[in-house]
Amino acid sequence: MAMEEKEVGFLGLGIMGKAMATNLLRNGFKVTVWNRTLSKCDELVENGASIGETPAAVIKKCKCTIAMLSDPKAALSVVFDKEGVLEQICSGKGYIDMSTVDADTSSKINEAITSRGGHFIEAPVSGSKKPAEDGQLVILAAGEKALYEEAIPAFNVLGKRSFYLGQVGNGAKMKLVVNMIMGSMMNALSEGLALASTSGLDPQNLLDVLDLGAIANPMFKMKGPTMIQNNYSPAFPLKHQQKDMRLALALGDENAVSMPVAAAANEAFKKARSMGLGDLDFSAVFEATKICYFESLVGFQEGQEHGIRGP
Ligand SMILES: NC(=O)C1=CN([C@@H]2O[C@H](COP(=O)(O)OP(=O)(O)OC[C@H]3O[C@@H](n4cnc5c(N)ncnc54)[C@H](OP(=O)(O)O)[C@@H]3O)[C@@H](O)[C@H]2O)C=CC1
Ligand SMILES: O=CC(=O)O
Numbered sequence: 001m002a003m004e005e006k007e008v009g010f011l012g013l014g015i016m017g018k019a020m021a022t023n024l025l026r027n028g029f030k031v032t033v034w035n036r037t038l039s040k041c042d043e044l045v046e047n048g049a050s051i052g053e054t055p056a057a058v059i060k061k062c063k064c065t066i067a068m069l070s071d072p073k074a075a076l077s078v079v080f081d082k083e084g085v086l087e088q089i090c091s092g093k094g095y096i097d098m099s100t101v102d103a104d105t106s107s108k109i110n111e112a113i114t115s116r117g118g119h120f121i122e123a124p125v126s127g128s129k130k131p132a133e134d135g136q137l138v139i140l141a142a143g144e145k146a147l148y149e150e151a152i153p154a155f156n157v158l159g160k161r162s163f164y165l166g167q168v169g170n171g172a173k174m175k176l177v178v179n180m181i182m183g184s185m186m187n188a189l190s191e192g193l194a195l196a197s198t199s200g201l202d203p204q205n206l207l208d209v210l211d212l213g214a215i216a217n218p219m220f221k222m223k224g225p226t227m228i229q230n231n232y233s234p235a236f237p238l239k240h241q242q243k244d245m246r247l248a249l250a251l252g253d254e255n256a257v258s259m260p261v262a263a264a265a266n267e268a269f270k271k272a273r274s275m276g277l278g279d280l281d282f283s284a285v286f287e288a289t290k291i292c293y294f295e296s297l298v299g300f301q302e303g304q305e306h307g308i309r310g311p
Pocket of ligand 2 (some may be wrong): 100125126127128179234
């Protein structure tokens with residue numbers, strides 16, 4: 001069994017990785033952690049984790065290692081670069097990449113790992129910081145079935161439900177489709193809040209009305225109230241949501257699927273990034289909506305004179 005004695009390596013201690021690794025420790029797993037910025041390991045060590053100085057060192061020590069990294073570039077770097085995963089992966093060792101990446105990235109990692117005798121699954125997750133802390137993620141796994149089954153004790157700690165979706169790439173694609181829908185919905189909410197306020201309605205009344213009707217959903221309920229307070233403390237960084245829109249649009253290109261709504265949502269997230277909002281929560285796209293709306297009415301200069309909140 002890959003997760004013998006509930007022991008696992010963990011690469012990447014950002015918002016999600018820190019919550020997930022902490023959760024594994026809390027549930028009796030021995031966890032060896034690595035993060036590019038090594039100081040971020042300290043808090044995990046206080047909670048009982050061990051440190052691996054490099055990804056290769058973690059792979060050498062653990063039979064199974066999970067990664068939770070920002071994007072395709074990070075996921076590839078940790079595997080292929082010097083002192084990376086490939087230097088120690090071998091027969092009997094499993095690697096589970098839970099980062100949100102595209103199917104091509106996942107396939108490259110799969111090929112490299114399996115050609116050295118290792119085992120691979122991708123397992124991106126749906127659910128943000130709080131579900132990660134509470135073990136309530138939805139896990140979208142694909143790849144070697146035997147490794148998926150061996151990982152179930154860990155997935156049961158990390159998530160409320162795991163899906164096995166078949167060949168490598170299917171987990172990545174499912175995650176991108178879900179996040180494309182989520183990003184479009186966030187833009188619809190932003191525009192609705194901007195339109196309500198600008199046309200003289202109380203945005204809180206709008207949220208209350210939405211919550212009682214057919215389009216009520218947990219995201220509007222959670223993000224709506226903080227958006228009207230201009231509070232964008234990051235749970236899901238906007239730069240990652242824009243990356244997911246970009247990767248989903250590329251999947252649409254490959255398959256000749258026209259996605260005008262997602263394309264417009266992507267533009268709004270890009271605008272928000274250009275305003276310096278990439279590290280804030282993805283709901284900060286509301287600031288871009290407000291700026292765009294005001295620019296279209298009276299121009300940016302005049303907007304600033306009127307004290308409209310900018311970047
Ligand atoms: N936050 C959320 O709500 C959710 C996020 N996701 C996905 O999970 C993944 C992680 O997200 P999140 O934790 O929020 O992101 P963060 O930005 O908080 O963390 C990113 C992590 O990736 C590491 N990293 C970035 N670039 C590199 C690199 N070149 N080499 C090595 N390590 C690197 C960072 O290291 P360092 O600390 O050194 O910068 C950090 O550990 C992303 O793919 C995201 O799309 C999925 C579901 C929900
Ligand atoms: O990827 C983000 C999420 O909330 O799911």
